[in-house]
Each structure stands twice: as structure tokens, then as C-alpha cells.
Amino acid sequence: MKNQILIIIVLATFSSNLFSQENRSNRGWNDANQTTYYMGEKDNSLNEFRSEPYPISDVNNPDNNNWNDAVDHRTKAIWSDNSTIVSDEKTGMHTFIPYTYVSEDDILWAKRLKKLVDVRITQNHPLYFPIAVRYDQYFSGGSGELLNEVANGLDARKNLFQILKDAATTINPATGNSLVSVYNTSLTRKFTQQEVIGDRSNTKPGLFQKVETVQEFDEFGDVVDEFDILSEYESIDIVGYYIEEEVFFDKRRAKLDYRYVSITPLVIAPGASNFYSGSDRNVKELGTFYFPEVRNLLANHKVFPLNGNLAQRMSFDEFFHRKLFASSLLKETNVYDRQIRDYLPGRSLDQLLEGDRIKEQIRRYESDMWNY
Numbered sequence: 001m002k003n004q005i006l007i008i009i010v011l012a013t014f015s016s017n018l019f020s021q022e023n024r025s026n027r028g029w030n031d032a033n034q035t036t037y038y039m040g041e042k043d044n045s046l047n048e049f050r051s052e053p054y055p056i057s058d059v060n061n062p063d064n065n066n067w068n069d070a071v072d073h074r075t076k077a078i079w080s081d082n083s084t085i086v087s088d089e090k091t092g093m094h095t096f097i098p099y100t101y102v103s104e105d106d107i108l109w110a111k112r113l114k115k116l117v118d119v120r121i122t123q124n125h126p127l128y129f130p131i132a133v134r135y136d137q138y139f140s141g142g143s144g145e146l147l148n149e150v151a152n153g154l155d156a157r158k159n160l161f162q163i164l165k166d167a168a169t170t171i172n173p174a175t176g177n178s179l180v181s182v183y184n185t186s187l188t189r190k191f192t193q194q195e196v197i198g199d200r201s202n203t204k205p206g207l208f209q210k211v212e213t214v215q216e217f218d219e220f221g222d223v224v225d226e227f228d229i230l231s232e233y234e235s236i237d238i239v240g241y242y243i244e245e246e247v248f249f250d251k252r253r254a255k256l257d258y259r260y261v262s263i264t265p266l267v268i269a270p271g272a273s274n275f276y277s278g279s280d281r282n283v284k285e286l287g288t289f290y291f292p293e294v295r296n297l298l299a300n301h302k303v304f305p306l307n308g309n310l311a312q313r314m315s316f317d318e319f320f321h322r323k324l325f326a327s328s329l330l331k332e333t334n335v336y337d338r339q340i341r342d343y344l345p346g347r348s349l350d351q352l353l354e355g356d357r358i359k360e361q362i363r364r365y366e367s368d369m370w371n372y
Contacts (some may be wrong), residue, residue, distance in 0.1 A: 096299040096317050099259065109365065110248035112261070113358075114339070115327040116281075117241040125325040126319065127160045127301045131236045158315060161238045161265050163301050165208050165287055168196055180294050182207060183286035187262060192286060201311050206306050207287040208233045211272065233267055233286060239275050240266045242285070243327065247362060249369060254331060255364035260291040331356030 062293040106353045112311035119128035159165070161199050167179040171193075179364045191207060198206025205211055215227040244265040268275060298316035305312045319325070331339040344350045 029031045037160070044050070094299050094315070096295040096315075097321075100253070100257075102248075102257070103252070106252040108249045108369075110246060111362065112244060112246050112333045113329060114331040115243045116274075116330050117243055117325050117327045119238060119240050120275075121308070121326050123324075127241070127316075127325065128235070128238065129157070129159055129304070130157055131234075133158050133162050133235070157304065158301060159235050159238075160241070161235050163316065164263075164265065164295060165233075166293065167294070167297050168287070168289075169206075169208065179296060180289060182317060183290060184260075185264065185285060185288050187288060187290060196287070198230060203228050203230060205230055237267045238265055239268055239283065242266065242288075242330075249366065254370070256369075262288050263293055263294070264288045293347050328352060329358055332358050 048185050117124055117127070119125070132179040164180070170179050171177065172179055178193060178196065182196050183189060184191070194206075198204055200207045205212060209232055211228050212231050213226055214229055215223050218224045242262075244263075245258050247256065247258045255367050266283040269282045269284045275282060295317050298320070299318075301316050302313045302318055303319045305314075313372055314322075323353060329340070336342075340351045340354050344354060
């Protein structure tokens with residue numbers, strides 16, 4: 001009896017090892033790709049997290065002198081803030097998580113909402129900071145090369161506006177077009193490259209530029225000359241974003257779902273001193289980005305968490321879809337095509353309460369459908 005049990009144990013162990021080897025070959029196992037965390041060993045010593053020696057690779061070894069010069073640096077690179085946590089999940093070009101397919105026939109109810117994201121609110125600071133962005137290779141000016149910093153943010157921590165602006169003003173040499181397109185507010189017209197980048201020779205501002213008048217004074221303090229120059233809108237100028245999303249009820253999944261439609265950076269309007277004048281917003285829109293077109297860009301840039309915990313870092317795309325930002329509702333689709341401030345003028349508190357009422361109405365709709 002004991003011999004039979006021993007034979008069974010030996011056979012089970014042999015089968016397990018054979019299955020493991022088969023599984024490896026079927027998956028095309030490659031130690032250079034199947035990493036957990038790079039611990040920096042240079043010899044054939046064993047990693048405490050691995051049972052095999054870690055491969056020595058110019059691409060996958062940040063201690064190697066060729067690390068920054070490797071062509072494959074774009075797909076295997078260290079984090080932008082020079083942390084030592086490097087894994088397949090945290091490096092390289094990522095694709096965003098695709099939406100669940102929804103048939104139009106299954107949409108029982110839908111509304112489009114317009115929201116304001118005020119970056120001065122503490123909860124929205126991950127979208128606003130850092131204000132000063134340091135680049136290793138990227139040079140601004142409208143004719144920048146297609147480099148890591150623009151496409152995937154591996155070499156620079158950037159805020160949301162800098163991500164969008166860099167992509168809109170950087171030309172892809174392969175196509176001759178900008179990495180992302182910029183549209184008007186209603187998404188009915190795409191701005192040309194000239195409209196986005198501007199023309200410094202003729203002092204014609206682009207979407208992300210403004211005209212400033214510079215005066216020259218003589219020794220007595222009198223103005224002797226004045227001329228216009230173009231200056232760039234910087235991250236510090238951003239006060240918020242307009243975000244449009246569609247909320248709908250999918251009867252097949254019995255779920256209230258949403259899709260982001262667009263995002264629009266905002267700055268204080270020329271001549272205005274404050275964000276608000278009473279209950280009216282003194283803002284200028286810096287073009288509108290179609291959200292599905294920029295998802296891949298947002299998926300490759302990391303948000304720095306408010307609590308400073310690197311383990312909680314996520315992409316901007318995930319940040320938006322987890323709704324980790326604070327916003328106020330400005331408009332819902334209605335027959336009059338009006339915003340809340342149009343029928344509650346000069347009443348800021350009532351406008352906020354009306355926005356909360358609409359949000360609660362949408363939440364109750366889903367609850368009522370479940371009860372139904």
C-alpha cells in the first residue's frame with residue numbers, strides 16, 4: 001500500500017513539472033518580458049522573487065550605460081520620476097481599456113451633461129500639478145520631434161494641460177500631422193495646424209498663445225515705442241476644464257453607464273481679473289479635445305496621488321473613469337438648450353443646488369429601473 005502511494009506521488013510530481021514546462025513553451029516564455037520587479041542584480045545571483053537568474057539586457061537593465069540610448073527605451077523604461085520600481089505593468093506603451101459594446105437599440109434613456117472641473121479645488125490638484133515640467137529631450141516651439149516625453153510621458157511628470165498641449169503642437173514626422181486633433185466647442189470643425197500652432201512672424205496667435213503688448217521707455221520714463229509679442233499659455237494659467245459626458249441606461253446590462261465626450265482647458269479671459277464675476281465665469285476656452293481620441297495618450301501618463309503613495313499611481317485615463325475628480329454640473333440636455341445659470345441668473349448657491357438635484361434625479365432613475 002505504501003509503495004502504491006509513493007508511486008502515485010512520484011507520478012503526480014512528474015506530471016506537474018511536465019505541465020509547467022509545456023505551459024511555458026506555449027506562452028512563449030521570455031525572461032526579459034516576464035518580470036516582476038527589477039532588483040538590480042548584475043551577476044547570475046538569484047532574485048529573492050525569482051527562482052532563475054535575471055537576464056542581463058541593455059533594454060531592461062537601468063544600471064547599464066546604454067539604458068537611455070536604447071531604441072527600445074520607449075517600450076521598456078524606468079518611471080518618469082526616476083523611481084526604481086520597474087515592471088511590465090508600469091512601463092512601455094499601454095493601450096486603454098476598451099469600453100463594453102453597447103447597441104443603440106439597448107439604450108433606453110440618455111442625457112448629455114456638461115461639467116466644470118475647477119483645478120483650484122484640492123481634490124483636482126493631481127490634474128494641475130506639477131506646474132513646472134522638466135524635459136530631458138523635448139523642445140517646445142511647435143515643431144518638436146516625436147519623443148518619449150510627448151507620446152508616453154516616460155521622461156517627465158506632466159499635468160493634464162501639458163499632456164494635451166504637447167500632443168496638439170507636436171508633429172508626427174511619419175504622418176505630418178499633430179499627435180491629436182483640436183476641435184471647436186461643438187466638435188463640428190477641426191482646427192488646422194496653423195490655427196493650433198500660430199504664426200509668430202505675423203504675430204498671429206495659435207490656440208495656446210496670447211498677444212501681449214510690450215512697451216519701451218526712455219530715460220525719463222516716457223513710452224517711446226510699443227509692440228505686440230506672442231507668449232504661450234502655461235500650466236499655471238489653467239483654472240479648470242469643461243467636461244462633457246453622456247449618461248445612458250443600457251437595458252441589456254441593466255446598468256446606468258457613461259461615456260466621456262470631450263474635455264476643454266480653460267484660462268481666465270483676457271481683461272478679466274477673476275475666474276468669476278458674480279455667478280458668471282470669465283473664462284476662455286483653449287480648444288476642445290475629443291476624449292476617445294486622447295484616451296491612448298492619457299493611458300500612458302501617470303497621475304501623482306494626493307497622498308504621495310507611489311503604489312497608488314494610475315493613468316489619467318483611469319483617474320477620469322474612476323471619477324476621482326470633483327466637478328459641478330453646468331448643463332443637462334434640454335429643449336431650451338440652456339445652462340443652469342441661464343434660468344437661475346446671479347444665484348450661485350441655487351445653481352449648485354440645482355446641479356446636485358439633477359445628479360440625484362439621474363441616480364434615482366437607475367434605482368427606479370432596478371425596482372421596475
